């Protein structure tokens with residue numbers, strides 16, 4: 857039986873969410889990633905093979921030069937300067 861690591865709740869719902877993978881300054885955003893969300897605290901759990909797949913895609917894009925589905929420009933700000 858699965859138990860939430862954060863709140864101990866045992867009820868989860870299956871969802872598809874946006875997942876942001878970060879490595880140093882590089883990011884990969886993946887849409888519609890399946891996960892299980894804790895019904896009580898909202899913590900999201902991803903299966904290891906799903907995370908592996910995202911990690912591999914990150915490498916394919918940043919190392920192997922694979923063209924992603926699409927790209928967006930992300931503005932970055934320093935809080936003290938806004």
Ligand SMILES: [Zn+2]
Pocket residue numbers: 860861862863864865894895896897898899
């Ligand atoms: Zn929880």
